[in-house]
Amino acid sequence: MAELLKSWRIWVLFTVILIAVGIVAFNGLKFGIDFKGGTLFQIHLAQKVPSMEPVIQVIESRLNWSGLKDVRIYGAENEFVFVIVPETSAEDVKRIESLIRKQGRFEVMIDGNVMLTGKSIISVDQQTNIAAFQRLGDGSYVWRLPFTLSIDAAERFRNLAFHKCQLVNVEKSDYDCALTYFFIDRPTGGILVMSGQRYDEDKSIFLAGTDRIPRDTSIKEVLLNAGTPYFIVDKNGLTSEQLSRLKGLLAERKTAIVQAELPDAVREQLKSIGYKIKSVKSTDLQQPGMQKTPWVYKATGLKSIVRLQPGVTGNKPYAERPEDAKIITDLFITSHESSYEAAKAERNETKIILNSGSLPVAVESISHFWTSPTQGKEFLTKAALIGLLVLITVSMIIFLRYKHLKLSMAIIFTSLVEAFVTLSFTSGLGQSIDLAAIAGIIAAVGTGVDDQIVITDELLKGEEEEHVSLLRRAKRAFFIVIASAATTLATMIPIILFGYVMVKLVGFAIAITIGVLVGVLVTRPAYGEIARYILGEY
Amino acid sequence: MEVKSLLERFYSGNYRYYIALPAVLFFVFAFLAFVNPGLEQGIDLKGGTLVVVSTKSMVNAQDIASAINSKFDLTELSVIPFQGGVQVQYGSNRVLASAKSDIEKAKGLVESNQAQSLAICKKAVSSLSAYAKPEKQSFASASECLAFAGQFYSEASDAFKEELNSTIFSSIGEKNIQEGSTRETQISPALGRLFWSQAQVILLIALVAVIIVIFAFFRAVVPSMAVILAATFDILAALGLMAVFRISFSIASMSSLLMLVGYSVDTDIMLTTRLLKRKFKTVRESAADSMLTGLTMTGTTLGALVVMLIFSSLWNLDVLFSIAAVLLFGLLGDLVSTWFMNAPVLMLYAERKRRRVK
Numbered sequence: 001m002a003e004l005l006k007s008w009r010i011w012v013l014f015t016v017i018l019i020a021v022g023i024v025a026f027n028g029l030k031f032g033i034d035f036k037g038g039t040l041f042q043i044h045l046a047q048k049v050p051s052m053e054p055v056i057q058v059i060e061s062r063l064n065w066s067g068l069k070d071v072r073i074y075g076a077e078n079e080f081v082f083v084i085v086p087e088t089s090a091e092d093v094k095r096i097e098s099l100i101r102k103q104g105r106f107e108v109m110i111d112g113n114v115m116l117t118g119k120s121i122i123s124v125d126q127q128t129n130i131a132a133f134q135r136l137g138d139g140s141y142v143w144r145l146p147f148t149l150s151i152d153a154a155e156r157f158r159n160l161a162f163h164k165c166q167l168v169n170v171e172k173s174d175y176d177c178a179l180t181y182f183f184i185d186r187p188t189g190g191i192l193v194m195s196g197q198r199y200d201e202d203k204s205i206f207l208a209g210t211d212r213i214p215r216d217t218s219i220k221e222v223l224l225n226a227g228t229p230y231f232i233v234d235k236n237g238l239t240s241e242q243l244s245r246l247k248g249l250l251a252e253r254k255t256a257i258v259q260a261e262l263p264d265a266v267r268e269q270l271k272s273i274g275y276k277i278k279s280v281k282s283t284d285l286q287q288p289g290m291q292k293t294p295w296v297y298k299a300t301g302l303k304s305i306v307r308l309q310p311g312v313t314g315n316k317p318y319a320e321r322p323e324d325a326k327i328i329t330d331l332f333i334t335s336h337e338s339s340y341e342a343a344k345a346e347r348n349e350t351k352i353i354l355n356s357g358s359l360p361v362a363v364e365s366i367s368h369f370w371t372s373p374t375q376g377k378e379f380l381t382k383a384a385l386i387g388l389l390v391l392i393t394v395s396m397i398i399f400l401r402y403k404h405l406k407l408s409m410a411i412i413f414t415s416l417v418e419a420f421v422t423l424s425f426t427s428g429l430g431q432s433i434d435l436a437a438i439a440g441i442i443a444a445v446g447t448g449v450d451d452q453i454v455i456t457d458e459l460l461k462g463e464e465e466e467h468v469s470l471l472r473r474a475k476r477a478f479f480i481v482i483a484s485a486a487t488t489l490a491t492m493i494p495i496i497l498f499g500y501v502m503v504k505l506v507g508f509a510i511a512i513t514i515g516v517l518v519g520v521l522v523t524r525p526a527y528g529e530i531a532r533y534i535l536g537e538y
Numbered sequence: 539m540e541v542k543s544l545l546e547r548f549y550s551g552n553y554r555y556y557i558a559l560p561a562v563l564f565f566v567f568a569f570l571a572f573v574n575p576g577l578e579q580g581i582d583l584k585g586g587t588l589v590v591v592s593t594k595s596m597v598n599a600q601d602i603a604s605a606i607n608s609k610f611d612l613t614e615l616s617v618i619p620f621q622g623g624v625q626v627q628y629g630s631n632r633v634l635a636s637a638k639s640d641i642e643k644a645k646g647l648v649e650s651n652q653a654q655s656l657a658i659c660k661k662a663v664s665s666l667s668a669y670a671k672p673e674k675q676s677f678a679s680a681s682e683c684l685a686f687a688g689q690f691y692s693e694a695s696d697a698f699k700e701e702l703n704s705t706i707f708s709s710i711g712e713k714n715i716q717e718g719s720t721r722e723t724q725i726s727p728a729l730g731r732l733f734w735s736q737a738q739v740i741l742l743i744a745l746v747a748v749i750i751v752i753f754a755f756f757r758a759v760v761p762s763m764a765v766i767l768a769a770t771f772d773i774l775a776a777l778g779l780m781a782v783f784r785i786s787f788s789i790a791s792m793s794s795l796l797m798l799v800g801y802s803v804d805t806d807i808m809l810t811t812r813l814l815k816r817k818f819k820t821v822r823e824s825a826a827d828s829m830l831t832g833l834t835m836t837g838t839t840l841g842a843l844v845v846m847l848i849f850s851s852l853w854n855l856d857v858l859f860s861i862a863a864v865l866l867f868g869l870l871g872d873l874v875s876t877w878f879m880n881a882p883v884l885m886l887y888a889e890r891k892r893r894r895v896k
Binding site (some may be wrong): 370401446450486 | 750803
């Protein structure tokens with residue numbers, strides 16, 4: 001034993017084990033979402049952006065506002081964003097997805113012109129005396145979210161609103177004022193398709209007014225402010241004139257927002273000329289006993305319609321010039337949901353979106369891969385059990401082959417050390433341990449066992465090749481070990497360098513690379529020493 | 539040693555005929571992987587569908603999965619229960635997918651071969667009738683059939699979704715379901731395109747790097763090509779058997795294919811070194827020696843994989859199961875490629891070289 005301890009290779013092994021123990025003791029192992037539970041969101045942007053920085057910032061700020069911790073975000077190829085959120089429940093996934101999906105373009109429109117945008121806002125949900133929620137007679141809830149405009153934006157608002165009221169009845173001092181329309185994600189790149197019946201119904205809801213819609217609202221004006229061309233179809237689908245107009249619009253508008261109740265044939269027609277389809281149901285807010293919501297309201301992202309007041313427009317008291325009219329900096333956005341919970345969620349989401357600002361482009365699609373935390377834990381236990389069983393199996397095979405207890409134990413011990421050191425270093429270098437990393441570690445240790453078999457067999461050749469020293473034979477074995485390590489690295493390093501989209505593959509490749517390096521530099525030289533010692537040349 | 543004499547006998551005859559086995563298998567595996575039945579792409583590459591149903595109490599995933607499997611033929615079905623609901627995810631419906639590809643095929647043929655186009659289109663309609671009743675079954679022309687099939691496909695796929703939902707509902711039990719809380723989302727395959735383009739770059743660079751490394755170590759064309767060919771064969775074997783056992787090509791199986799390269803070259807490099815660098819033994823003796831070492835190497839790995847396969851299928855660990863299965867397929871291929879192809883090629887090469895030296 002004393003002879004063995006003279007070898008520097010053994011001391012390197014001890015040192016590395018100590019470091020690995022230290023990393024685990026001080027930092028612990030960082031498990032990824034496969035074992036801890038969590039969700040990977042893959043977000044595809046509608047078009048390439050020149051820089052990912054603003055996109056990542058907006059998403060980051062939205063997730064921070066919603067109180068999520070340890071979120072990792074990174075972009076790829078200027079059109080993909082990956083978000084990893086640990087320990088998410090199914091509800092969280094739904095909430096996060098809806099938060100990220102929105103581009104968050106806030107706009108207030110008048111007469112088809114943009115009055116205010118999200119950039120005009122300097123603070124949201126400041127202290128005011130406006131009630132945040134109000135229950136209506138039909139059991140639904142109205143929510144209100146106050147916000148403050150910058151001085152520049154307030155001036156622009158004043159100028160655009162100037163004299164937008166008309167005195168209709170001098171005696172009663174009754175004014176007829178213009179309407180302003182509050183949108184989030186107005187579909188500027190879309191067109192609307194609905195049935196004639198739907199259009200008529202919407203028209204009459206707008207005219208009659210509801211708790212959230214002022215009376216005498218004209219559907220035409222709503223559509224003008226939405227800035228979205230619309231098409232009314234009958235049972236026979238789109239006419240040839242409509243189709244040719246649609247083809248002309250395709251240069252600027254790619255998405256067709258289609259009333260979900262329309263027959264599939266309409267969607268097929270639109271798809272065939274190149275539109276992307278977004279179906280919007282018209283029934284969502286129409287539970288029995290509740291006030292109806294026009295389909296157009298939902299389809300265009302309209303949040304509220306607010307009638308200007310003569311006090312704001314400089315009509316009363318009468319102002320000669322816009323500069324003399326009152327400046328308003330505090331406004332609020334309001335909308336309406338069927339229950340208190342829904343209203344609360346919607347208000348909160350709007351608040352987060354106004355606070356974080358808008359994404360430079362829209363989101364084309366989001367997919368997510370979710371692991372539940374309980375499932376993850378169960379997974380880890382089972383994976384560890386399988387690891388143990390694998391270890392026993394491999395030990396048995398090795399013992400059957402060599403029928404030499406000490407040698408077999410040395411192989412198993414070396415492999416265990418290699419697995420532990422690789423696990424610890426992988427986690428220590430910032431790679432979270434998930435299934436792919438475990439697979440990588442197993443692979444590295446597996447090739448490690450292979451190498452040890454090669455070393456052992458070279459050393460065992462004693463009977464036939466007595467004139468070659470064990471040292472020479474160990475060296476020959478190392479040629480094989482190094483050649484196979486080099487090929488493995490040759491396949492793994494390209495993944496680490498170029499595979500950044502394949503998050504899981506990168507984790508796998510990093511784990512293997514660390515494992516192979518640990519093997520070649522530390523455990524295999526040490527095993528060579530131990531095996532030579534056991535086979536008795538000292 | 540008895541095993542050893544057995545191994546020595548393995549290469550005592552005219553071993554060059556052994557190459558016929560891998561040569562034939564090469565085409566068989568290529569056919570299985572790329573023609574029939576062909577590889578299926580996983581959800582991460584091709585997209586899929588996700589159904590979330592909220593429930594009042596925890597449900598049994600196994601019951602739901604077996605109820606779905608007994609009725610439908612879906613790729614990559616996974617059922618994950620959680621507190622307050624269950625998530626059912628699948629790649630595609632094999633019946634619908636093959637009908638869709640048939641319709642596309644028929645569309646492509648409609649100009650050039652009317653009769654064949656009509657036949658394929660009819661076949662698609664009849665396989666779709668598993669989900670909905672077609673209004674028409676006889677068609678005068680291919681274009682008439684295609685016009686109908688397009689519409690009928692979306693009818694059948696709607697009907698399938700409804701049937702799937704009702705299967706999920708009845709296996710959960712109507713009482714346990716929270717009303718109005720089913721959510722269905724399409725998983726976007728947008729990343730698939732990017733994944734492919736990156737995978738191609740990586741594979742190309744990795745291939746070149748491996749060739750350089752192998753050449754650098756052996757400095758000879760024949761042995762280097764033999765190692766690379768053997769690794770190619772192993773990957774093809776894994777792909778072919780994946781197609782047969784319907785394991786999808788996904789990011790997880792891609793990682794096991796890359797792992798396979800490592801295991802494959804291990805035995806090959808050992809064999810090559812022993813055959814080319816050991817001069818005081820006959821080539822045949824060296825080959826038998828190497829086989830003992832190589833079989834021990836592959837044997838330990840195979841043993842480990844079989845254990846992983848058994849327990850991961852017992853405990854429903856899908857990802858682990860597919861990783862283990864792919865590696866197992868590849869290593870079975872490696873036994874053939876190393877000992878029936880690589881060894882004979884290298885032995886011929888070494889014997890010729892030694893004769894020249896003498």
